[in-house]
Amino acid sequence: MSPDMDALANIESAVPEPGAAAADDKQPTGRLIAHSLLNTAVTGVQLPIGVYLPAIYAQQYGISLTVLGAIFLVERIWGTATDPLVGWLCDKTRSRLGRRKVWIGAGSVLFVAMNALLFFPPAGVTPAFLVAVLLVTFLSLSMIQIPYYAWSGELSGDYHERTRITAYQTIASGLALFSVLLMPTLADRFYPGDQMMKLHGMGAAIILPVIPTVLLAFWAFPDHSVATPRVKAAKVPWRQASRAVRSEKVLFRVMTADLVITFAQGLRGALFVFFVSFVVGKPEWAGGLFLFQFVIGIFAAPIWQWIARIKGKHRALIATELGQAAVNIGLVLVGAGDIPLLLALTVAQGLMQGSGNMLLRAMLADIADEYRLRTGVNRTAMLFSVFSVSGKAGVALPVGIALPLIAWFGFDPKLAANTPTALTAVALVFSLGPGLAHLIGAALVRSFDIDEDRQVKIREELAMRAAD
Template sequence: MKNPFLSTQAQQPPNLQTKLGYGVGEMSSEVPGSVLTFFLLFFLTNVAGLNPTLAGATLLVGKVWDALNDPLVGWLSDRTRSPLGRRYPWILWGAVPMGLVFALQWWVPPTSSQTGLFIYYSAIAFLFYAASTMVIVPYSTLAAELTRHYDERTSLVSYKAAFSIGSSIVGLVLAQLIFAAISDPRGKYLTTGAICGGIATIAAFLCVWGTYQRFREIETERSQIERPTMPPFWKQIRLAFGNRPFLYVIGIYMCSWVGLQVTAAMLPYFVVNWMGLPEQHFTQMALAVQGTALVTMPLWGWLGRKLGKRTTYCLGIPLTLIAQAGLFLLQPGQVALMYAVGVLAGAGLATAYLVPWSMLPDVVDLDELQTGHRREGIFYGFVVQLKKIGAAIALFLVSTLLAWSGLVTGGADQPVTQPESALQMIRWLVAPIPSVVLIGGLVLAYLYPITRDRHQQILMQLHEKRSVE
């Protein structure tokens, strides 16, 4: 249904090329992101031979640095003026360095020194996250710039979410194929990193190609609206955190991804150490989760348009909570049940990909009504930043708890037997502890105040404000 408070061009839904182009851009984040989430901690401790505490510190250093970049790049992209617009120059300049440095993340330097390994992987993380921020934050803001319609944003973000899950599947399938083809443990991780880094770079360029025409059409209309001068960076921070619905969105997003990433990081330990299965079962389990999330995404997108974003999230996440309880209760030998639990987890997981990102553009509209500025970059930068800080702290605590529990590390060719204390810690970290965080996200989603009717009122007030101006 058309909205009378949107411009003629903004009323037209984005075409298939725009939606596919926007979706493909998610591969630049999620193909490397899924490999990092599922494999990096395991790689650092079990292949590179880094102590779990130092491995966790490496992740913390990289993520905190990455998080510091996000609002700054968002703010800078808001202020960028170029023939290609505000966002695209950042994506184009960051794409190639992002892919190259990602490959180096999976190389094991010729040193057995724990200090040397820590310095190397921390430095690589510093460079990788600097380049990836240049791509991911400007790319993410496009959701608020390619359409202004409440339900069309859900549709557009459903493509992003589908590609996000699909990208994770691509990364996992590639890893499984490479792991089967290459016997050398170090070689298979390096090959996976190089291929996934190349895919991420190509995806960024394809996103620019697929979305640029639609962006220029919308941006031409926006450029005719006179905007007041942007306030200083620190004042923009205060304004952003004075937006109450924004606080709900970042809370929902942080709870979703902290909870899910802790489970994902622990999954290889759970499958290999607790269930006693070969490594290929881990990738197959992850594929079961992500594949189900991809298949159920159209259903959740449809429900989002029918029932609203808040209700959809509150229906989906409980499925993941039930699945996490099932993981905690699983015993070695219950392989079929393990995969069934993975399918149930994936069905709920889809809403964590879909709902928070579709809420955020509505928050940007409210901010424009309150301040007179379109500040997509600062909002998206903060969401990405706070998610990364939360995930980094959580993973650091996870690695510290694993070390405290007596987890035995080893190099690539040194199979180890874990003590009972480590096995029980793995069980608690894969399910009950992240479940508590997800429950927090459910509470925040229930309280989120921007409904479809409220968003319609925001657009009406914006229309009236512009008419007066």
């Protein structure tokens, strides 16, 4: 064990979290639905920020694509610092509300305030304003997301039940994205060309559900960390703790897989409106097709849960990543006015949309068990925070790379007609970039070895340790 791991092992006693090992039975469906709805706040804001905000802020406030790309890249780099810090602090927190709920409650209030500024901005928005608001927005998102996913991973120790939990969360994400993305679709239909109407509609759909879904999640399940006894422990800097967690080889591969998979999704999302509007030449189809893709994804989550139950999580993940690679590479064949082929590929993409993220989160809960068995330390929130860094980087990099890249080839969304070179650049980056990323994601999880049999043995050993 490395010195960092030795230090971590002294942070807390080896007593398992009260509920983390005991909740092996199937969770009540109603309460699981209530708990999963909180995922709407976690995911509902991320695609609009990556897909619509750059285009709207460029067109309405004259901020260049290069500047916007730099802003969004810096904000996500900021997240690489805040996520591990939030995870470390969350694992160390002691309160009557428990470790998770107190952070989620505080983060939700800040999240609502920042999104009000982001989606209902004042006149004369400047790059400095956007930087400041995004900084605090992503901090508030970390305060909700990291504790929530750690809490979700502690609801059950059962291998398949964890996939069921993440499947419900994926469905909730799809419903959130449906409600948020419905707004620009309706704006295109009833208020064509009104970009601010799109922005305000998405903001309302993001902000209004936050507090009700937080209260439902708090009602649905207890935070078992309330009962965790306070233990005197050696002080370890959060950077040292984070570095130790990142040294885990299995976690690193899963985290990198999440990075490239989320990169693929973010790249596709960042260029989707530009691809449909300028390459295919059907701007009126952009919002509707993007919405349709996520509607399909809502119904696909139970299918991938079933496949994972039969084949195992990592094998199901490999299958969906190879499928998504084929679909994205197939987008090279879509040309001007080719709606039937684009529609068919959109359906295929929707059937696999989000399945990789769902399965990776379920796999991470198994990694957390193995880590706790080996080190005697519960670092669930820290593990999810490090994992979240990869996800946020995967969202940021497409905006920070793709937008300046297509701008370099001469693409300008303010022009009615772009050059063939610019349109070819948009098409190739939109299709081949995600295709290659999904292939890399499949390769990274190929050797993942925590299957159902091993996970059962890990839980049994944790239960034996708790009984000693």
